[in-house]
Structure formats: C-alpha cells, structure tokens
Amino acid sequence: MKTLRILAVDDHEMTMLGYKFILERIVFDDYNIIVDTANSFDAGKQKIEDSLHSFKYDIIFLDVQLFPPNEEQPHNGEDLGILARKMVPESKIIFMSSFSDNYRINSILKSVDPDGYMVKTDIDPKSLEQAVKTVLFEPPYYSSKALGAIRKKMSSDITLDSNDKKILYHLSIGTKTKDLEQHIELSSSSIENRKRHLKSLFGTEKENDLALIVAAKNRGFI
Amino acid sequence: MKTLRILAVDDHEMTMLGYKFILERIVFDDYNIIVDTANSFDAGKQKIEDSLHSFKYDIIFLDVQLFPPNEEQPHNGEDLGILARKMVPESKIIFMSSFSDNYRINSILKSVDPDGYMVKTDIDPKSLEQAVKTVLFEPPYYSSKALGAIRKKMSSDITLDSNDKKILYHLSIGTKTKDLEQHIELSSSSIENRKRHLKSLFGTEKENDLALIVAAKNRGFI
DNA sequence: AGATAAACCCCAGTTTTTTTATGGTTTTCA
DNA sequence: TGAAAACCATAAAAAAACTGGGGTTTATCT
Numbered sequence: 001m002k003t004l005r006i007l008a009v010d011d012h013e014m015t016m017l018g019y020k021f022i023l024e025r026i027v028f029d030d031y032n033i034i035v036d037t038a039n040s041f042d043a044g045k046q047k048i049e050d051s052l053h054s055f056k057y058d059i060i061f062l063d064v065q066l067f068p069p070n071e072e073q074p075h076n077g078e079d080l081g082i083l084a085r086k087m088v089p090e091s092k093i094i095f096m097s098s099f100s101d102n103y104r105i106n107s108i109l110k111s112v113d114p115d116g117y118m119v120k121t122d123i124d125p126k127s128l129e130q131a132v133k134t135v136l137f138e139p140p141y142y143s144s145k146a147l148g149a150i151r152k153k154m155s156s157d158i159t160l161d162s163n164d165k166k167i168l169y170h171l172s173i174g175t176k177t178k179d180l181e182q183h184i185e186l187s188s189s190s191i192e193n194r195k196r197h198l199k200s201l202f203g204t205e206k207e208n209d210l211a212l213i214v215a216a217k218n219r220g221f222i
Numbered sequence: 223m224k225t226l227r228i229l230a231v232d233d234h235e236m237t238m239l240g241y242k243f244i245l246e247r248i249v250f251d252d253y254n255i256i257v258d259t260a261n262s263f264d265a266g267k268q269k270i271e272d273s274l275h276s277f278k279y280d281i282i283f284l285d286v287q288l289f290p291p292n293e294e295q296p297h298n299g300e301d302l303g304i305l306a307r308k309m310v311p312e313s314k315i316i317f318m319s320s321f322s323d324n325y326r327i328n329s330i331l332k333s334v335d336p337d338g339y340m341v342k343t344d345i346d347p348k349s350l351e352q353a354v355k356t357v358l359f360e361p362p363y364y365s366s367k368a369l370g371a372i373r374k375k376m377s378s379d380i381t382l383d384s385n386d387k388k389i390l391y392h393l394s395i396g397t398k399t400k401d402l403e404q405h406i407e408l409s410s411s412s413i414e415n416r417k418r419h420l421k422s423l424f425g426t427e428k429e430n431d432l433a434l435i436v437a438a439k440n441r442g443f444i
Numbered sequence: 445a446g447a448t449a450a451a452c453c454c455c456a457g458t459t460t461t462t463t464t465a466t467g468g469t470t471t472t473c474a
Numbered sequence: 475t476g477a478a479a480a481c482c483a484t485a486a487a488a489a490a491a492c493t494g495g496g497g498t499t500t501a502t503c504t
Contacts, residue, residue, distance in 0.1 A: 140369055140373045142369070187465075194462095208480090398451090400449085411492075411493055418453085
C-alpha cells in the first residue's frame with residue numbers, strides 16, 4: 001500500500017474540507033491518499049518547507065486567490081506556485097481559480113507552468129479524480145473552461161508584448177489612461193499609440209476603451 | 223432515436239475502417255451513430271459539399287496527412303479543414319495527426335481552430351468516445367500528446383514572427399542556410415542576424431544549428 | 445591533407461519601427 | 475457648461491531591423 005500525499009491550499013476553510021473529503025476517498029490501484037491543508041500563503045509555504053525534511057507532496061493544489069480581493073496582500077497563489085516549483089520541482093502543481101480569468105491563466109501558465117489548471121465551476125468529484133490521475137501519469141490536466149481559454153489564445157495570431165498586456169490589464173480593472181504611466185515604463189504618447197495600435201489589432205478602431213476590453217476578453221487576452 | 227452523422231477522412235483504408243467500426247458502436251443517450259468515409263482530399267470535399275444539401279455532419283474527422291509524405295500534393299488535411307470550416311461552420315472538426323508535430327499543431331490550431339486534436343498514438347476506443355462526447359457538449363478535446371505540445375507553447379514566453387518560424391522550420395527539414403533566401407523574403411545577412419537572435423532566445427548561443435533546432439523542438443515551436 | 449563550400453562573425457550605412465514631446469480637438473461627465 | 479480625461483496629428487529623436495560587403499572559422503568531400 002503506497003501513500004499519495006496531497007497538499008491543498010485555499011483560504012476558505014469549508015471548500016478545503018470539501019476537497020479533503022473528496023480526495024481522500026478516491027480509490028485507485030493500491031494508493032492510500034492523505035490530504036494536508038493550509039489556509040494562507042504563509043501556512044502553505046511552511047507546509048511545503050516542512051515537507052522537504054520528511055515526505056514531499058505528490059500533488060499540491062493551489063487556489064489562485066488566497067485572500068479577499070479587496071485586501072492588498074503581498075502574496076497570492078501564483079507566488080506560492082512559483083515558490084513551490086523552486087523548492088520541490090518534483091511535486092505536481094494544480095491551480096484552482098474561481099473563474100476563468102484569462103489574464104491570470106496565461107500568466108500562471110507561463111510563470112509556473114502547472115501540471116494542472118482547474119476552473120472552480122468545473123470541479124466536482126469526478127473531475128478532481130480525473131485531475132489527480134492525469135497529473136500523475138500523463139500531465140497536464142486542464143479543466144473544460146481552462147481549455148476554452150487556452151484554445152482562444154492558441155487560435156489567435158495576435159501576439160502582444162508585456163507592455164501591451166499590462167495596458168489591457170490595467171484598462172480592464174479600471175485604471176484611467178492618464179494614470180497608466182505610473183504602471184508602465186512608457187511615455188503617455190507611447191501609451192496612446194499602443195492603445196491605438198491595439199484597437200486596430202482587435203478591430204475596434206475609433207471605438208472606446210470598453211470595446212477594446214471586450215474584444216480582448218473574447219480573444220482570451222484578459 | 224436521433225442520428226449522429228460523422229465523416230472520417232483518411233488515406234489509409236484500413237485505419238478508416240477501424241475508426242468506423244469503433245465509432246459506430248459507441249452508445250450514448252439515444253443517439254444512433256453513422257460514419258461516412260472518404261480517402262482523399264477530393265473525396266472528402268465532395269462528401270462535405272453533398273452534405274450541404276441533405277444532412278450536415280455533426281463531426282468531421284480529418285487526417286493531417288492525406289498523402290504519402292514524399293509526393294507533392296496540392297492539398298492536405300489542413301486545407302480541407304479550412305475549407306470545411308467555411309462551408310459548414312456548424313460541423314465540429316477533429317484533427318488526427320500521426321505524430322506530435324508541433325509546427326503543424328500550432329499552425330492548425332490557428333488556421334482551423336478545430337474542436338478537437340488527437341495524436342494517433344493517443345487514439346483508442348476509449349479516447350475516441352471521449353473525444354466525440356466532449357466535442358459535442360463542451361469542446362475542445364485535445365488528446366494527451368496534443369496537450370503536451372500546447373502546454374509547451376503556452377508556458378513559453380518567446381514569441382516568433384512568421385519569418386522566424388519559417389527559418390526554424392526550414393532548418394529543421396534540412397534546408398541549408400544559404401538556400402534559405404529562396405524561401406524567405408529577406409537578405410542573407412538578415413537571415414544570419416535572425417538565426418543569431420533565435421539562438422540567443424533559445425539559449426544556444428555559439429552553438430550549431432542542431433542545438434537550436436533541438437531547443438526549439440523542446441519548447442514546442444517545431 | 446588540401447580544397448572547397450558552407451556557416452559564422454563583424455561593421456557601417458540605410459531603412460523601418462517605436463518612442464517621445466508638443467499642441468490641438470473631441471468626448472465625457474459632474 | 476466647464477473642466478478633466480480621452481483622443482488625434484505631426485515632427486523629431488531613438489531604437490531596432492535590414493542590407494551589402496568584407497572577413498574568419500568550421501564542415502564536407504575527394
């Protein structure tokens with residue numbers, strides 16, 4: 001009887017208990033599954049550090065948002081993912097995100113390259129089991145809605161550099177154009193030029209910013 | 223009892239019969255599956271055209287290579303896919319490829335954006351059934367090896383323009399650097415510059431072309 | 445091994461693209 | 475309606491990419 005060690009990090013105690021309950025009753029082959037939990041960045045980090053000196057986790061589940069959205073917190077799930085990859089490269093990492101926020105998905109796929117990515121509305125006992133098995137034997141596992149976002153990105157031939165992405169992102173969260181200079185290392189007229197360029201790329205010339213954002217969202221960039 | 227119409231296009235008669243056999247014995251809900259076949263570009267095109275005036279296919283399976291690789295043929299599976307998308311946008315398209323040729327996968331995901339992509343070594347009765355169901359209800363379906371290629375691409379932050387891609391592709395099929403000018407609209411020194419640039423991007427500075435090709439392959443670009 | 449071709453490297457001049465500053469017009473909204 | 479923000483146009487400066495011509499090194503073939 002082998003043991004499969006899983007760590008689940010989520011700030012909602014109850015959902016985490018749900019995961020624990022479901023995961024631990026998965027049966028396959030001669031594995032015994034035990035699930036450890038943590039409800040914050042620091043707690044998760046600590047558990048992973050501890051695992052270095054005993055048994056490393058086979059799978060680490062990470063919630064993208066480890067805090068209520070309004071609070072300004074220093075670290076989120078993505079940071080923990082980057083850290084975990086460095087500390088225990090052999091552990092599989094599966095991200096869980098409340099909704100299919102394309103910008104985040106794209107960002108995490110690049111920064112962490114997780115072995116799995118699940119949008120929470122896709123998660124149920126069956127898909128969780130599928131994710132665990134797939135990730136162990138032939139990763140990656142992407143849930144249906146995550147695949148939808150990935151598909152959009154792959155089928156688009158528009159390529160944006162990091163400045164373009166930042167502009168789109170900040171516009172989408174309501175940053176005013178005049179305040180964009182504070183977040184992007186470019187002059188205001190360059191930003192204006194890039195916005196014009198972006199609008200032509202997404203076919204929203206002469207339209208307002210909202211039209212651009214919507215188009216970029218539809219194509220999976222935000 | 224509803225009817226699910228499937229068209230399978232493959233130049234190997236026997237494999238196609240295999241698909242037909244497997245697909246037609248899939249049982250789910252109250253569907254009756256019938257599989258039509260075609261073994262060439264023209265035959266496939268004809269079947270699709272005919273379907274316009276009777277019942278359109280629910281799913282079209284397309285082999286990427288419709289001809290022996292050596293023969294110079296005017297059209298391949300990708301072309302048929304592009305055509306099919308135009309003629310019957312409501313039909314789901316699933317590509318099948320002999321091996322995980324990243325260059326082709328990337329190209330087809332952009333040009334056709336199929337609802338499914340399966341690498342042939344991943345195909346078995348179970349995955350075929352999964353593909354059919356997924357494609358109908360929550361596309362896309364990508365087989366395990368296809369997902370591997372997609373993952374590589376998504377996790378890389380290197381972006382190449384079409385000239386870079388052409389250079390890599392031609393180098394990978396053995397075209398000599400001095401003959402590259404014939405395929406790419408650039409001067410020889412520009413091509414040299416780009417090769418140098420590519421090598422620095424892929425971390426193979428001062429190494430030979432093979433090292434570059436290998437690195438690009440590993441990252442899913444070829 | 446020697447000869448030849450291909451690959452590689454470097455530089456200077458040119459072209460193209462991107463950035464920037466400036467000054468203006470239009471839109472938005474309190 | 476008046477002010478702030480967004481938008482547009484232009485020209486100059488800077489950066490990046492292209493090109494042609496040199497050369498040296500490496501690979502290939504007999």
